[in-house]
Amino acid sequence: xxxxxxxxxxxxxxxxxxxxxxxxxxxxxxxxxxxxxxxxxxxxxxxxxxxxxxxxxxxxxxxxxxxxxxxxxxxxxxxxxxxxxxxxxxxxxxxxxxxxxxxxxxxxxxxxxxxxxxxxxxxxxxxxxxxxxxxxxxxxxxxxxxxxxxxxxxxxxxxxxxxxxxxxxxxxxxxxxxxxxxxxxxxxxxxxxxxxxxxxxxxxxxxxxxxxxxxxxxxxxxxxx
Ligand code: HEM
Numbered sequence: 001x002x003x004x005x006x007x008x009x010x011x012x013x014x015x016x017x018x019x020x021x022x023x024x025x026x027x028x029x030x031x032x033x034x035x036x037x038x039x040x041x042x043x044x045x046x047x048x049x050x051x052x053x054x055x056x057x058x059x060x061x062x063x064x065x066x067x068x069x070x071x072x073x074x075x076x077x078x079x080x081x082x083x084x085x086x087x088x089x090x091x092x093x094x095x096x097x098x099x100x101x102x103x104x105x106x107x108x109x110x111x112x113x114x115x116x117x118x119x120x121x122x123x124x125x126x127x128x129x130x131x132x133x134x135x136x137x138x139x140x141x142x143x144x145x146x147x148x149x150x151x152x153x154x155x156x157x158x159x160x161x162x163x164x165x166x167x168x169x170x171x172x173x174x175x176x177x178x179x180x181x182x183x184x185x186x187x188x189x190x191x192x193x194x195x196x197x198x199x200x201x202x203x204x205x206x207x208x209x210x211x212x213x214x215x216x217x218x219x220x221x222x223x224x225x
Pocket of ligand 1: 039042044045046047049050087090091094098116119120121123125127132153156160161162163167184
């Protein structure tokens with residue numbers, strides 16, 4: 001992709017990522033957050049986190065399936081960092097507005113309410129990913145170790161989805177949509193990783209066969225000579 005369309009798309013991505021925050025800030029200033037402002041903030045930031053995490057995870061399989069979309073990789077870090085931004089706003093909404101900065105209450109909530117435990121686990125799993133999102137961290141850790149660390153996005157999104165289900169009243173199926181989307185993305189990534197592995201194994205076996213043929217040909221030339 002050339003420079004100008006990329007700048008345009010990046011600008012659009014920033015605007016789209018900042019839209020939920022801008023809407024919340026505007027609604028707060030206008031006193032228009034609905035009958036339960038705390039819930040509105042928690043719901044908007046929580047759902048935005050999950051959506052951004054799902055889009056971030058979808059980039060790799062999309063690039064593999066449609067190589068023309070290779071440029072999408074340039075958006076992965078931006079989307080991942082915005083996911084962490086909303087996750088942190090969401091967590092701080094709990095700390096400030098639900099728990100009123102009461103550390104004792106927070107500790108007892110994390111210990112006793114399983115959906116809070118699961119949410120906290122999701123946020124803690126995202127923390128090292130955000131902390132190592134710079135080029136400097138990739139250089140320092142080495143590509144392989146960095147990639148392995150960034151696999152934490154899988155348990156993080158799974159914890160996020162479970163947290164979504166566990167804070168719902170029984171019988172409410174709101175989280176179903178995002179659950180199906182996340183399941184499809186995770187399955188696509190598994191299938192593509194398996195296909196890549198098979199291809200690599202087949203290529204290695206082909207190389208070994210060629211080496212064997214070359215060696216036996218060399219032996220027979222030597223024998224006839
Ligand atoms: C990656 C991390 C997280 C994700 C993806 C996430 C996602 C969500 C989602 C989607 C909702 C439901 C929104 C709705 O019903 O529309 C929610 C609600 C909520 N989450 Fe999280 N969450 C995360 C972390 C946390 C953390 C760390 C805490 C607190 C320690 C937390 C506390 C809450 C609370 C209090 C609610 C509202 C429950 C209610 O009022 O019924 N979440 N979260």
